[in-house]
Amino acid sequence: MTRFVKGAIALAVTVAVAGCGPNSSTSSASEATTTALPTTVTALPTVTALPTVTDVPTSTPSSTQPTASTWSPRVSGPVREDPLLGSNPVHLEPGYGIAAVTCRLPAWRLQPAAAQAFYQAAIRCHDQAWRGTLSHFGLTLTSPHLWAGAQGRQYGGACGRNDTGREAFYCAADQTIVMPFDSMRSIARYGSGYALAVVSHEYGHHIQQQVGVMAAFQARAQTVGYSSQAGQLLSRQLELQAWCFSGMFYGTSTGRGSITRSLSRQAYDNNSHGGDRRGELRMHGTNQNAANWFGWGRHPSLDPSARVHPSIYECNPWAARDAGWLE
Numbered sequence: 001m002t003r004f005v006k007g008a009i010a011l012a013v014t015v016a017v018a019g020c021g022p023n024s025s026t027s028s029a030s031e032a033t034t035t036a037l038p039t040t041v042t043a044l045p046t047v048t049a050l051p052t053v054t055d056v057p058t059s060t061p062s063s064t065q066p067t068a069s070t071w072s073p074r075v076s077g078p079v080r081e082d083p084l085l086g087s088n089p090v091h092l093e094p095g096y097g098i099a100a101v102t103c104r105l106p107a108w109r110l111q112p113a114a115a116q117a118f119y120q121a122a123i124r125c126h127d128q129a130w131r132g133t134l135s136h137f138g139l140t141l142t143s144p145h146l147w148a149g150a151q152g153r154q155y156g157g158a159c160g161r162n163d164t165g166r167e168a169f170y171c172a173a174d175q176t177i178v179m180p181f182d183s184m185r186s187i188a189r190y191g192s193g194y195a196l197a198v199v200s201h202e203y204g205h206h207i208q209q210q211v212g213v214m215a216a217f218q219a220r221a222q223t224v225g226y227s228s229q230a231g232q233l234l235s236r237q238l239e240l241q242a243w244c245f246s247g248m249f250y251g252t253s254t255g256r257g258s259i260t261r262s263l264s265r266q267a268y269d270n271n272s273h274g275g276d277r278r279g280e281l282r283m284h285g286t287n288q289n290a291a292n293w294f295g296w297g298r299h300p301s302l303d304p305s306a307r308v309h310p311s312i313y314e315c316n317p318w319a320a321r322d323a324g325w326l327e
Contacts, residue, residue, distance in 0.1 A: 084215065236327075
């Protein structure tokens with residue numbers, strides 16, 4: 001879901017519905033019971049992973065602003081041909097992924113300071129995974145800021161108060177992932193895997209901001225209207241790509257350090273509850289598509305036994321080959 005706040009976009013996180021978290025009977029079975037992506041789509045060629053990174057630095061994120069893009073948002077012509085959306089250079093190179101990192105996360109505790117430390121460590125892991133990818137495309141990655149105060153009403157950043165109805169959001173205006181402890185509690189109470197899934201999805205929005213997708217989305221959505229059918233489709237594409245980017249992180253780093261297979265399964269379960277909620281505009285996509293795009297980012301093949309690696313080329317809802325992927 002998108003909204004204008006002080007001239008910026010605040011992007012609501014797309015995560016599990018409060019009170020609809022996992023239990024002993026659903027958590028382990030959620031992936032097995034979720035259907036595959038449409039079988040009419042042909043799998044793309046096998047891609048190659050980036051070099052492995054052994055350990056993530058513990059330094060604090062830089063406050064330097066990102067390198068300015070030389071591209072300009074367009075508001076006309078087919079979305080798939082837009083140089084910042086479907087034809088963004090980042091989307092056009094088959095086989096280029098992100099680095100595998102050995103992510104070291106602190107112990108999870110359902111307490112504000114501990115949660116903030118956990119989120120910050122997770123952001124550092126994502127920075128390390130994505131930095132080389134953006135550098136390859138001539139861009140300089142700047143780490144997002146984090147706001148994880150005890151109560152959402154204390155947030156006073158560029159995007160104002162959180163009235164999105166979602167537990168967390170990304171504020172593009174000041175490049176901040178906003179995860180208030182009180183609103184996140186409904187998800188974080190289920191454990192670190194569910195909290196990490198939220199961070200990872202919001203980080204996907206930060207990557208969109210860094211590569212120009214966010215600016216192009218805003219320009220087009222302003223033109224057609226955020227709540228119009230065309231605007232809602234644009235929003236779903238934005239959200240589904242963020243899930244796919246999140247899936248890439250799990251696809252490369254699961255089994256290394258703190259990113260266990262259990263955490264990866266929990267992220268899938270979390271995202272399978274992350275679609276549009278009753279009474280909302282269709283800004284996020286169905287629960288099924290949220291899970292599908294996360295799964296496709298993690299393993300971009302219809303054949304679960306195929307030896308493939310995550311690729312940013314595969315995470316392009318702006319050029320989806322099946323409209324069913326965008327519902």
